[in-house]
Amino acid sequence: MAQDANHLAESGPRWGLIVDLDRCTGCQACVVACHAENNVPVAGEKQAAYGRWLHWIIIQRFWEGEYPNVKARFMPLMCQQCGEAPCEPVCPVYATYHNPEGLNAQIYNRCIGTRFCGNACPYKVRTFNWFRPEFSEPLTEQLNPDVTVRSRGIMEKCTFCIQRIRRAQLDARAQGREPADGEIQPACVQTCPPGALIFGDLNDPDSRASQLARSHRAFRLLEELGTDPAAIYLKGGETNV
Amino acid sequence: MSEGRRPTEADQPPASAGEYDERLLLAERTDAEINQAVLQPMIQTGRGFWALVAGLGGLVAWGLFAWGYLVYWGIGVTGKNRPVYWTLFITTFVFWIGISHAGTMISAVLRLLKADWRRPITRGAEAMTAFALLMAALYPLIHLGRVWKFYWMIPYPNNRFMWPNFQSPLMWDLVAISTYLIGSSLYLYLALIPDLAMARDHTGSWRNRLYRGLALGWRGTEAEWHKLHRALGIFSVAIIPIFLSVHSIVSWDFAVTIQPRWHSTIFAPYFVVGAIYSGLAALATILVIVRRAMRLQEFLRAEHFDALAKLVMIAGLFWTYFWFSGFLVEWYGNEPVTRELIQEEVSGRLAPLFYLQMAANLIPIGLLVSRKVRTTPRLLLTATLLVNVGMYTERLLIVVGTLQRNDLPFNWGTYRPTWVEVSIVVMTFAGFALLYTLFSRIVPYVPVWEIKEGRLRYTLRRIGRLLVPTAAEIE
Numbered sequence: 001m002a003q004d005a006n007h008l009a010e011s012g013p014r015w016g017l018i019v020d021l022d023r024c025t026g027c028q029a030c031v032v033a034c035h036a037e038n039n040v041p042v043a044g045e046k047q048a049a050y051g052r053w054l055h056w057i058i059i060q061r062f063w064e065g066e067y068p069n070v071k072a073r074f075m076p077l078m079c080q081q082c083g084e085a086p087c088e089p090v091c092p093v094y095a096t097y098h099n100p101e102g103l104n105a106q107i108y109n110r111c112i113g114t115r116f117c118g119n120a121c122p123y124k125v126r127t128f129n130w131f132r133p134e135f136s137e138p139l140t141e142q143l144n145p146d147v148t149v150r151s152r153g154i155m156e157k158c159t160f161c162i163q164r165i166r167r168a169q170l171d172a173r174a175q176g177r178e179p180a181d182g183e184i185q186p187a188c189v190q191t192c193p194p195g196a197l198i199f200g201d202l203n204d205p206d207s208r209a210s211q212l213a214r215s216h217r218a219f220r221l222l223e224e225l226g227t228d229p230a231a232i233y234l235k236g237g238e239t240n241v
Numbered sequence: 242m243s244e245g246r247r248p249t250e251a252d253q254p255p256a257s258a259g260e261y262d263e264r265l266l267l268a269e270r271t272d273a274e275i276n277q278a279v280l281q282p283m284i285q286t287g288r289g290f291w292a293l294v295a296g297l298g299g300l301v302a303w304g305l306f307a308w309g310y311l312v313y314w315g316i317g318v319t320g321k322n323r324p325v326y327w328t329l330f331i332t333t334f335v336f337w338i339g340i341s342h343a344g345t346m347i348s349a350v351l352r353l354l355k356a357d358w359r360r361p362i363t364r365g366a367e368a369m370t371a372f373a374l375l376m377a378a379l380y381p382l383i384h385l386g387r388v389w390k391f392y393w394m395i396p397y398p399n400n401r402f403m404w405p406n407f408q409s410p411l412m413w414d415l416v417a418i419s420t421y422l423i424g425s426s427l428y429l430y431l432a433l434i435p436d437l438a439m440a441r442d443h444t445g446s447w448r449n450r451l452y453r454g455l456a457l458g459w460r461g462t463e464a465e466w467h468k469l470h471r472a473l474g475i476f477s478v479a480i481i482p483i484f485l486s487v488h489s490i491v492s493w494d495f496a497v498t499i500q501p502r503w504h505s506t507i508f509a510p511y512f513v514v515g516a517i518y519s520g521l522a523a524l525a526t527i528l529v530i531v532r533r534a535m536r537l538q539e540f541l542r543a544e545h546f547d548a549l550a551k552l553v554m555i556a557g558l559f560w561t562y563f564w565f566s567g568f569l570v571e572w573y574g575n576e577p578v579t580r581e582l583i584q585e586e587v588s589g590r591l592a593p594l595f596y597l598q599m600a601a602n603l604i605p606i607g608l609l610v611s612r613k614v615r616t617t618p619r620l621l622l623t624a625t626l627l628v629n630v631g632m633y634t635e636r637l638l639i640v641v642g643t644l645q646r647n648d649l650p651f652n653w654g655t656y657r658p659t660w661v662e663v664s665i666v667v668m669t670f671a672g673f674a675l676l677y678t679l680f681s682r683i684v685p686y687v688p689v690w691e692i693k694e695g696r697l698r699y700t701l702r703r704i705g706r707l708l709v710p711t712a713a714e715i716e
Contacts, residue, residue: 047317051323052323060651075651090408090411091409092415093405093406094404110403112385113385114385115386116409116411116494119326122499124324124647124649124652128316128321129386130321151387152315153315155386221649
């Protein structure tokens, strides 16, 4: 169920992220790793409470039931890298576009900040730089040189750590081979302690991500909207907290 | 036809012709008197006028400061957040685009239909269109995260080989609004030329120099009139599809997304009808105010307000029908997010706004049924102001109300406006009033040539012992 036919027909990779909801403990390590890897600024308590956090991945928490029988459900949510992305056609300046590997690329330098993509996205995973990004003192020493530090007034979002994909591809090409399955790991995947996140090429039927995507537990978020996401969730059972 | 057109003292209409008294085109005035009646309030500016200009200018200056503050610090100084990415700016943008619709409606449609009552109010309506569009056109700039890069939306050849994305409704907006702005400005200017020439011939000093330039050497020859009428005929026809398309495109800014309650096929006609409703109401409001401020009671009479208010009422009925059609289907569909949005409106946090919207949009329709309300300036002012309170609230609910809820409950949000946003919104209202005020003192507010032309149709003829007004067909 993982991909539409047109994506299977393509020869190149289509990157996908598997999220195993049974394994997610809601520890937020992925959120921290993502901030460090992608130079995502910290909005601060007040701004975050007003809905202005900049996390590219967030653990959404849903409560079920009434006290004392309360359950917490965790759902990591990042850009779904839709095959038919609602955010792409609405941008007047092509700041967001579909790259050949099926990723929704965001060109920070091109963005003029209409925020139309943010309204069009049904998952609301695009974040906006409301102010000039600031990094408090020790954080300024660990900015990732592979990733642009964005300016104020532009949209940004999860890229599936495209800089890591490119580095792995270049390393592999230097050795005259294709990147092996599991060699490419976005920061969230690498850091996830219970291994709830699995990254891979959905066009390679033997990759671990592909195999999991064929699981009977697999589903895609808001699939009825026809956005063809590349993020695939594995249904969780009962998770009590 | 024009023989004995201007009745003299001797053939005063008898009392039985009293019902025609309020008709402007039958008024006993010579051309010179009409010229004077239009030019006098334009040239004489009192202390009140300058106080008004200063007050409005102050509000505009404060709004410009707020805009500068916004550009310096970032969009964060507004109340926007995730998921409410569009707020008061887009609301007011839609509102101004809506206001701009009545000018063309009155002028072009009624010109084509040869409705004579349009004659004294076309200029005011066309000016309203142009200035409302100017105010609307500010918002796509103001709301940008990086306004200094706005020119990236303009298609021009450049060495980066970058081209704007014409799939985006914002690009459609850019094309539609600039076309409409150019078209409606030309339309306003064309109809102005004979009056500018008239003003040129009756004023001195700087005004004379200004009008001489603007009148383009108009002499009033037959060939010039012929060309003017042809040009106005072409513009009247050409501008109607533009004015229908502009608000449709504005509605598609919302309707092409898959946001629940925005994603609707009825949005385009619903927006167009709403725009005409609020635009006509705004025109009536403005005419009542200008009539009093510029002492134009002579030209703007009960018959004009009566006819205009009837149009407002009809537009209001259409709006109600379209609103109901949209609401019924969404409510009946009962999809989870739509249901949540409708509950928020009908019985939740947005309920005060929702009931304000319904009351302010529906009550005037009922009020305008009465001829007394239609023809009494004070009552008409109340009713039409109410309409625009309602229509602004409607846009607020569509833009802000809808964005607060979406498919994933974790992404819901709440919006609170800030002083920056409110100041900028007030700036455009003050800016509109300022431009309109200055305009009314620089060009003849009442289209003198159109009134004179209309008067050619009407003759008082003596049939037996009665004086009867008769009308002839003119081109």
